[in-house]
Amino acid sequence: MRKLWSLLFLLVPVGAVYLFWIAPDYQWSLPTNKSSFGEGIDKLYNLILWITGVTFVLVNAFLVYFMFRYSAKRENKAAAHVHGNHALEVIWTIVPSLILIFIAFVQMKEWQEVKFQSKFPDALQEKAETEAGEKPSLVQAMARVTARQFEWRITYPGPDGQYDTVDDIQTVNELHMPGYKGDEGQEPIPFLIDLESADVLHSFFVPQFRIKQDAVPGMTIKVWFDAKLDGGPEDDLEFERLPKNQYDLVCAELCGWGHYKMKGRVYVHTPEEYQAWLESQGPE
Amino acid sequence: MNATAHNPGDHGHHHEPGLIRKYIFSTDHKMIGIQFMLTTLTFFAVGGLLALGVRWQLAWPWQEMPVIGKMLFSETGNVISPEFYTMLFTMHASVMIFFVIIPMLIGAFANFCVPLMIGARDMAFPTLNMLSYWFFWPAFLIMGYSFFVEGGAAAAGWTAYPPLSTIPSAAPASGGGQTFWLVALIFVGISSMMGSVNYITTIIKMRAPGMTMFRMPMTVWSIFITAILQAFALPVLTAALVMQLLDRTLMTGFFNPSDLVVNNVTVATGGGQPILWQHLFWFYSHPAVYIMILPAMGIVSDVLSTFARKPLFGYRPMVYSISGIAGLGFIVWGHHMFQSGMNPMLGATFMVSTMMIALPSAIKTFNWLGTLWRGELHFTTPMLFAVGFVSVFAIGGLSGIFMAATPVDIFIHDTYFIVAHIHYVLMGGSAFGIFAGIYYWFPKMFGRTMSDGWGKVHFFGTFVAMNCTFFPMHVLGAAGMPRRLADPYHYATYEHLLWLNQFITVSALVLGGFQVIFALNFLFSLFGGEKASQNPWRSNTLEWAAPSPPPHGNFEAIPTVYRGPYEYASPEVEEDYLPQHVPTPASTPGATI
Numbered sequence: 001m002r003k004l005w006s007l008l009f010l011l012v013p014v015g016a017v018y019l020f021w022i023a024p025d026y027q028w029s030l031p032t033n034k035s036s037f038g039e040g041i042d043k044l045y046n047l048i049l050w051i052t053g054v055t056f057v058l059v060n061a062f063l064v065y066f067m068f069r070y071s072a073k074r075e076n077k078a079a080a081h082v083h084g085n086h087a088l089e090v091i092w093t094i095v096p097s098l099i100l101i102f103i104a105f106v107q108m109k110e111w112q113e114v115k116f117q118s119k120f121p122d123a124l125q126e127k128a129e130t131e132a133g134e135k136p137s138l139v140q141a142m143a144r145v146t147a148r149q150f151e152w153r154i155t156y157p158g159p160d161g162q163y164d165t166v167d168d169i170q171t172v173n174e175l176h177m178p179g180y181k182g183d184e185g186q187e188p189i190p191f192l193i194d195l196e197s198a199d200v201l202h203s204f205f206v207p208q209f210r211i212k213q214d215a216v217p218g219m220t221i222k223v224w225f226d227a228k229l230d231g232g233p234e235d236d237l238e239f240e241r242l243p244k245n246q247y248d249l250v251c252a253e254l255c256g257w258g259h260y261k262m263k264g265r266v267y268v269h270t271p272e273e274y275q276a277w278l279e280s281q282g283p284e
Numbered sequence: 285m286n287a288t289a290h291n292p293g294d295h296g297h298h299h300e301p302g303l304i305r306k307y308i309f310s311t312d313h314k315m316i317g318i319q320f321m322l323t324t325l326t327f328f329a330v331g332g333l334l335a336l337g338v339r340w341q342l343a344w345p346w347q348e349m350p351v352i353g354k355m356l357f358s359e360t361g362n363v364i365s366p367e368f369y370t371m372l373f374t375m376h377a378s379v380m381i382f383f384v385i386i387p388m389l390i391g392a393f394a395n396f397c398v399p400l401m402i403g404a405r406d407m408a409f410p411t412l413n414m415l416s417y418w419f420f421w422p423a424f425l426i427m428g429y430s431f432f433v434e435g436g437a438a439a440a441g442w443t444a445y446p447p448l449s450t451i452p453s454a455a456p457a458s459g460g461g462q463t464f465w466l467v468a469l470i471f472v473g474i475s476s477m478m479g480s481v482n483y484i485t486t487i488i489k490m491r492a493p494g495m496t497m498f499r500m501p502m503t504v505w506s507i508f509i510t511a512i513l514q515a516f517a518l519p520v521l522t523a524a525l526v527m528q529l530l531d532r533t534l535m536t537g538f539f540n541p542s543d544l545v546v547n548n549v550t551v552a553t554g555g556g557q558p559i560l561w562q563h564l565f566w567f568y569s570h571p572a573v574y575i576m577i578l579p580a581m582g583i584v585s586d587v588l589s590t591f592a593r594k595p596l597f598g599y600r601p602m603v604y605s606i607s608g609i610a611g612l613g614f615i616v617w618g619h620h621m622f623q624s625g626m627n628p629m630l631g632a633t634f635m636v637s638t639m640m641i642a643l644p645s646a647i648k649t650f651n652w653l654g655t656l657w658r659g660e661l662h663f664t665t666p667m668l669f670a671v672g673f674v675s676v677f678a679i680g681g682l683s684g685i686f687m688a689a690t691p692v693d694i695f696i697h698d699t700y701f702i703v704a705h706i707h708y709v710l711m712g713g714s715a716f717g718i719f720a721g722i723y724y725w726f727p728k729m730f731g732r733t734m735s736d737g738w739g740k741v742h743f744f745g746t747f748v749a750m751n752c753t754f755f756p757m758h759v760l761g762a763a764g765m766p767r768r769l770a771d772p773y774h775y776a777t778y779e780h781l782l783w784l785n786q787f788i789t790v791s792a793l794v795l796g797g798f799q800v801i802f803a804l805n806f807l808f809s810l811f812g813g814e815k816a817s818q819n820p821w822r823s824n825t826l827e828w829a830a831p832s833p834p835p836h837g838n839f840e841a842i843p844t845v846y847r848g849p850y851e852y853a854s855p856e857v858e859e860d861y862l863p864q865h866v867p868t869p870a871s872t873p874g875a876t877i
Contacts, residue, residue, distance in 0.1 A: 005663050005671075008744070012675055012751055019759060027780055028759040030695070041691045048689055052682040059649060059678050066656040067671065071663065072593070079853040079860065080658040084598035084651075092650040093601075097643050103689060104639040108632060110691040115628035149454065149546070199546045200448040201558060203623065203698060207764035207777055210695050216558055216625040217447060218541025241776040248777040252698040252766045254441045256448055256455050257367040260770040 006067035013060040017053070031207045034228045034247070034268075036188040038210035040110040047106070051099060114211070117222055121190040124224055140278065141178055144194040147202035147215040150258035152249060158282065163194075169281040175249060176277050179229040179268035188226040189271065195221045203253035206266055214253050227268040245269070301836065309418075311410035312836055316417050317396030318729060320387050321722075323420070327383040329803070332796055334376035341369050343782075343789035345771045369770040370439040371461070375431075377442035378465065381576070382472050383427070385714045387420060389579035390476070390514070393721050394483055394507045396729060400827035401504050403492025403845065403865070405837045408485040416478035423471035430464035438465035441768065443569070446539035446561050447546075450531040451553075454546045466529045473522040476514055483511040492826065492865075494845030498603070499864065501825045501849040502596065505603050506582025509610045513571045513578075517614070521568030524561060531556070562624055566617035574613045577677075577709060578606055580717025581648060584670045586849070587720045588655050590823045591667035593860050595850040597654030598647075605644035605651075612641040622690050623697045631690055638688040645681045649674060660853070660860070664821075665739030669720035672747050676712030680705060683758065698768075701761025707754040719746070719802070726806075727820050731833045732813030738805040745798030752791035756784055824863045825849045 023029045033042050072078075112119045123141075144155040144163055154175050158167030180186040195204055197215035204223065205212040211225040230244045242248070249264030269277060301310070310316060340349055341364045348354075353362040360368070395413065399406055407413045430437040438461040440449035448454050449462050487508045491500070500508075527538040535553050539561045542554025589596040596602065618626060618634030652674045661667070683705040687693045696702065719742075727733045765778050772778040772785075819828040826845070830838050843865035851862040862868070 002663055005668065008747065009671070009675055011748075012679075015751065016679070016755060019755065023759050023762070026784075027763065028756075028784060029762045031764055031777065041695060044689060045686070045692045045695070048686055048692065052685055056678055056682055059653065060675065062653050063656070063671070063675060066653065066659070067661065067663075070592075070656065070659050070661050072660040079592060079594040079660040081595065081853045081855055082597070082658065083595045083850075084601070084654070088650075088654065089598055089601050089647070093643070093647055096646045097640070100639045100642055100685075103685065104636050107635070107689045107691050111628065111632060111635070114691060114694060115631070199544055200451070200454050201445050205698075205764075205766065207695070212623050212694050212697055214624045217544055218558070219625055221625050241779050248775045250764075250766060250775060250777070254370070254445070254448065254768045257365075257370055257439070259370070259768060260366060260772070260774055263775055 002071045003068055006064045006071070009060070009067060010064045013057050013064075017057065020049070020053070033208065033210060034230075035209040035211065035225050036182075036228075037110065037114050037225070038208075040113070041210045044107055044110060048103060051103070114224075120192075120222070120224055121188075124190050124192050140275065141189055142192040142194075143175065143177075144196065145175070145204060145215070146196045146198055147204070147251070147255075147262075148198040149200065149256050150251070150262040152204075152262070152264040153198075154264075156278065156281070167282065169278065171281075173249070173264040175264060175266045176274060177227060177266065177268055178271045178274035179227040179245065180271075181231065182228040183231045188228075190224050190226050193223040193225075195223050200255050201253045202251050202255045202262065205250040205252035206247055207250065208247050209266075212252055227266075229268060229270065306836075309414060311406070311414045313395045313399050313407045313410070313413060314729070314834060314838075316413055317392050317394075319417055320391035320395060320420075321393075321729075323424070324384050324388040324392060325803075325806070327379055327424075328388075329799075331376055331379035331384055332799065334372050334379065336792060336796055337364065337372045338369070338376060339789040339792045340364070341372075341770060342772070343786040345773065364770075366770040367439065368436065370441075370455075370768070371436050373768060374439050374441050375437050378427070378438065378469075380710070381442060381572070382469060383424070385576045385710060385718070386472075386476065386572070388718050389576065389714065390479055390483070390507060390510055391417070391420075393503070393579060393583065393718075393725075394479065394511070396725065397503055397827065398483055398486055398507055399490070400728070400830060400834065400838055401501050401825050402487060402490060402495055403826045403829075403839065403843050404486060404490040405839065405842070407482050408490055409482050412478050413482055416475045416482065419471055419475035419478065423468040423475070426464050426471070427468040430461045430468070433460045433464065435461060437461040443565060444528065444561075445565075446528065446531065446556075446558050447541075447544060447551075450528060450539055451544065451546055451551055452532065453549065453551070463529065463532055466525050466532070470522060470525050470529075473518050473525070477518055477522075480511040480515040480518070483507055484515065487511075492842050492845055495826075495864075496845075498600070499845055499848045501582070502585035502599075502602060503579070503582040506578040506585075506606055509606050510575050510578045513610050513613060514575055517568045517571040517575075520564055524564035524568075527564075528561065559621070559624055559626060562621050562626075563617070566620045567614075570617040570620065571610075571613045573709065574609055576714045577717075578609065580673065580714045580721075581606065583717045583721040583724070584673045585652070585655075586825065587666045587670040587724050588652055588674075589850045589852065590724075590821055591662045591664055591670070592655050592659030593662070593852045594655060594659040595848075595852055596651070597657070598651040599848065599850065601647055602651055605647045608644040609641060612637060612644075616641055619688055619693075622693045628690075635688060635690045639685070642681065642685055642688070645677075649678055649681065664723075665734070665736050665743055666720045666724035666821075668740065668743040668747075669716045669723065672743065673713060673716040673720065676708055676716065676747075676750065679755070680708030680713055683708060695764070696761050698766050699761040700757045700765050700767055703767050704754050704757035704761060707757070711750060711754065719743075722806070724821070725827070726809065726813075727816030728827055728830075728832050728834070730810055730813070731816055732809055732811075733816045733820060734809040734813060735805050738801055742798055742802045742805065745801070746795065749791050749795035749798060753788055753795050756788055760784060760788075819863075822859070822861050824851055824861050826864055829863060829865045 146153040156169035197217040202215040209225045245268040247266040251262035348362040530536040537555040539556045540553040544551040616638045619638040854862045
């Protein structure tokens with residue numbers, strides 16, 4: 001009977017590993033990645049999953065074994081009079097710190113690539129630094145997203161490349177952007193967003209692009225991402241829920257009672273389709 | 285200076301007080317501890333019911349709750365409204381954190397255990413101690429009342445991020461609730477501060493002769509470190525709460541930027557910074573996570589050693605670890621704000637400190653395993669909860685590494701991965717530590733023992749249901765499901781997660797059900813439990829040198845301490861334990877362990 005407790009504890013690592021093992025079959029894992037930097041994020045996620053998973057299984061293996069092996073039979077004095085072990089302490093301090101430092105350093109590049117304005121893709125550098133009044137050379141792949149209770153207001157600068165002018169294109173809850181065919185070796189087309197909020201905090205989240213950024217009233221935050229156009233059969237499962245090349249734009253920061261319904265839709269077009277869409281929206 | 289010079293016990297002031305002074309306005313640390321415990325257990329039930337409301341909505345959104353639906357939600361067609369849902373999760377977290385876990389660990393256990401375990405007759409400031417309990421009551425009453433004000437209780441999340449929390453028109457449903465929430469938390473802060481200075485003083489000044497710092501049990505060490513953490517972090521929260529209160533009521537502009545347009549009306553405040561609140565809030569609330577886990581770690585260390593009948597493995601590394609956690613705990617708050625709009629460069633530095641804070645927790649886990657190794661394990665109920673703590677806390681600790689990794693955090697921030705993590709730390713960690721402590725010290729508190737058989741049933745159900753409830757939440761988070769959505773299935777991306785959410789809700793109901801067994805066991809044992817001897821667990825620490833329950837003044841004579849707290853299986857004596865206060869021919873006061 002007393003040994004049975006160790007079996008109960010054995011269920012934890014077994015169940016945990018089993019759940020993560022079967023999760024992809026039910027799409028209970030990362031949604032299919034669609035952005036260029038998403039791959040790096042997914043790799044990092046999987047790396048940490050492996051490191052923590054192995055650690056977790058080892059810790060539980062020792063725990064369960066000790067519970068099984070050393071459960072007391074009678075009121076005797078069989079325990080060891082041991083207060084610790086210096087060598088062990090040194091080992092289990094140094095090894096985890098090396099692993100943690102390793103994880104800390106492998107992620108730096110990815111974080112900079114996604115969030116540091118100085119590391120934005122070259123095509124965006126120009127746009128990000130453009131002062132008011134100057135006309136940037138690349139005007140298509142950018143928009144201003146203003147979050148408010150409980151909708152996303154999206155402004156495209158229009159042909160003149162400037163916001164707040166007569167040729168601006170306005171949409172509500174519909175973000176159109178150009179995508180690229182990753183399978184055919186096309187270069188990603190980075191899309192730049194000026195993220196703002198009119199009232200409270202919101203958060204711009206597109207799970208398939210691995211991008212999330214809070215929208216803060218009083219601040220304009222530059223956000224960039226890109227999108228691969230849907231291709232092969234690996235995408236088919238998610239099509240059952242979402243049409244091809246369309247994604248949910250989710251609000252991920254509590255913004256009030258209607259937070260749950262602050263839903264937008266991202267439409268990814270081929271560059272030609274996107275250009276045509278922009279022109280169709282322009283002033284008559 | 286002799287540590288006992290100011291021990292009130294030496295002055296012979298400890299008469300038995302009258303009924304009201306004994307049970308209600310008591311200055312006795314044991315009674316105050318028990319008062320804290322009974323109050324927080326009551327709120328544990330309230331917080332649990334609020335959580336079940338949240339779970340109902342996530343499993344069966346917009347559907348009528350059996351029986352309760354008609355009673356509570358007749359105005360909204362017998363279903364939970366989105367406003368009510370927002371209030372539910374806000375109040376669930378607020379109640380559990382501020383009214384249950386913090387006061388349970390550093391109100392109930394710290395009060396009851398610290399003087400007994402260091403060999404003092406009471407706390408350094410008994411009247412201040414009484415006030416620290418009674419300052420909680422305005423908080424209870426104000427927070428309780430806020431449920432019934434126009435618009436209901438606070439609904440801006442337990443993090444109360446402005447401007448949602450500061451601009452009443454941004455959350456029409458939160459009327460006065462948010463204001464009451466702020467005032468209640470200010471009272472909680474004052475109460476906790478009174479407790480902190482008391483514990484620090486008591487532990488520094490009132491230890492029994494021979495009780496050097498490095499002979500203190502881990503429970504006392506962890507409370508000492510926690511009290512220091514709290515004393516330095518709490519003033520920042522209190523200041524921030526007052527600032528938010530002023531923003532709400534006097535229209536100051538600490539956190540509200542200018543030119544906000546809420547509900548198509550321009551709001552006439554401005555000049556502030558919403559992110560400032562997040563910095564101030566997390567400067568307290570990240571250390572608060574350690575305030576909620578360190579005492580549980582201390583309790584677990586003591587329980588593990590006692591029932592492994594073996595010295596705690598690596599006592600000094602354990603002490604250094606919790607000190608390390610406390611130090612690093614002050615420079616990691618920014619990891620809650622990686623996606624907040626804070627300079628990403630700053631995020632990178634917070635990432636490194638956050639990675640490093642995983643280390644002391646790892647060291648502690650390894651030392652707990654070392655304690656079990658070659659032990660003589662007795663699986664009593666407190667032991668099961670302590671071992672259970674090691675098992676589930678490992679999950680909570682490891683999952684933290686995902687969110688410390690800034691690029692991964694971009695995806696999992698504000699998803700159910702975070703919810704899974706926090707519940708493994710607070711439910712699996714803190715609550716398991718609390719249960720271990722209650723079963724362990726119940727005989728000392730009330731002179732009776734809780735039923736071990738029913739305790740094991742309670743452990744079995746809690747352990748299984750807890751894992752079934754919270755582990756799948758990692759998977760929900762990996763699938764990208766955000767927290768705090770009244771209806772995740774509004775998004776096609778999350779439609780397929782409904783089934784898993786229903787499984788979680790059923791598990792949560794089972795988890796709640798097993799707590800009824802605990803409540804009944806607690807109540808029946810209080811009056812009809814088996815009489816406990818002075819030292820039923822054959823334990824070494826000083827509280828077991830006092831009668832069960834200890835009288836006013838605790839000890840007949842202040843004990844002298846000869847050794848550390850974990851001398852189990854000592855070759856010096858026949859029995860398998862050697863209490864701290866028992867002299868052996870080989871030991872003299874002041875000798876090292």
